[in-house]
Every structure is written in structure tokens, then in C-alpha cells.
Amino acid sequence: MHEAGAVAGAIARVIDSWPAEQRSGRLDLRIRDATRAQADAVGFYAAAILAERGLADVAVQVRTDAIRCALCHATVLPMVAHPCCDDCGAPLPSQTGPAVVCTDAADPDPETGRCA
Numbered sequence: 092m093h094e095a096g097a098v099a100g101a102i103a104r105v106i107d108s109w110p111a112e113q114r115s116g117r118l119d120l121r122i123r124d125a126t127r128a129q130a131d132a133v134g135f136y137a138a139a140i141l142a143e144r145g146l147a148d149v150a151v152q153v154r155t156d157a158i159r160c161a162l163c164h165a166t167v168l169p170m171v172a173h174p175c176c177d178d179c180g181a182p183l184p185s186q187t188g189p190a191v192v193c194t195d196a197a198d199p200d201p202e203t204g205r206c207a
Contacts, residue, residue, distance in 0.1 A: 094132040094191070099140050101193035106146065109195075117150040117196035124186035125155050126174035133191055152196070158183050 098120065105118060120137055122128045130153050137151045157166045162181040169175070174183050 094128045095136045095140075097128055097189060097191040098133055098136040098193075101189065101191045102137060102140055105193045105195050106144070106149075114146060115148040117152065119194045119196050120151060120153045121192045121194070122153065122155040122190065123188060123192055124190040125158065125169045126171060126183055126185050127190035129171045130155050150196075156186075158186065 101120065102118065109116070118137070118141075120133055122130060122133060134151060134153045137153070138147075141147060141149050141151070155168055157168050159166050160176040160179060160181055161184050163176060163179040165176055165178040167177045167183065169183050175181065176183060
């Protein structure tokens with residue numbers, strides 16, 4: 092359930108800047124730390140939060156960032172229920188900052204400069 096607050100805050104930062112008449116669009120939710128947020132839960136809460144705000148027509152894409160194991164340096168997509176390296180079994184490091192980040196798909200990605 093802790094994903095609900097992270098998703099609500101991430102979505103609010105984007106849609107609060109939209110014009111009042113905007114009722115559709117596409118949001119990209121990126122899970123930066125899959126040891127703290129699960130993709131299914133993020134998608135579930137995003138749909139509920141948008142519907143509550145009257146934005147049920149807004150499409151949502153959920154992506155999960157990989158995490159590099161500090162011990163064996165393998166790149167893995169962890170799950171909240173099992174935040175361990177698939178290769179060596181070591182606990183995966185938690186990422187600093189928010190677990191979930193939201194961007195408007197119409198805006199350029201700050202990392203790539205391209206629209207989603």
C-alpha cells in the first residue's frame with residue numbers, strides 16, 4: 092500500500108501543471124526503485140487516482156528501472172517481495188530519491204531529450 096502515496100505524489104506533480112480543461116493525455120510512471128514499488132500496484136493505484144480526479148481517459152505506461160547488484164554487479168529487475176540479486180542472492184541496494192517518478196509523455200525525457 093505504500094506505493095499509493097508515491098504514485099499520488101508523482102502524478103500530482105505532473106497533472107497539477109496541466110490546463111484545467113485538459114482531460115486526456117499520457118503519463119509515464121517510472122519505478123526507480125523496484126525494492127520499494129511494484130509495477131502491478133503502481134498501475135492499479137495510478138488508474139484509481141486518475142479516475143478519482145476525473146481523468147480516467149489518461150493513459151498510463153509503467154516502466155521499471157533495473158538495479159545493479161553491489162556485490163556481483165549483475166543488472167536485475169527486482170521485486171518488492173524478493174529484493175535480492177538473481178545471480179548471487181545478495182540484497183539489492185535501495186535507490187536514493189523517490190521510488191516512482193511521473194512524466195508527461197508529451198514532454199521531452201530529461202535524460203534523452205526525446206518525447207515518449
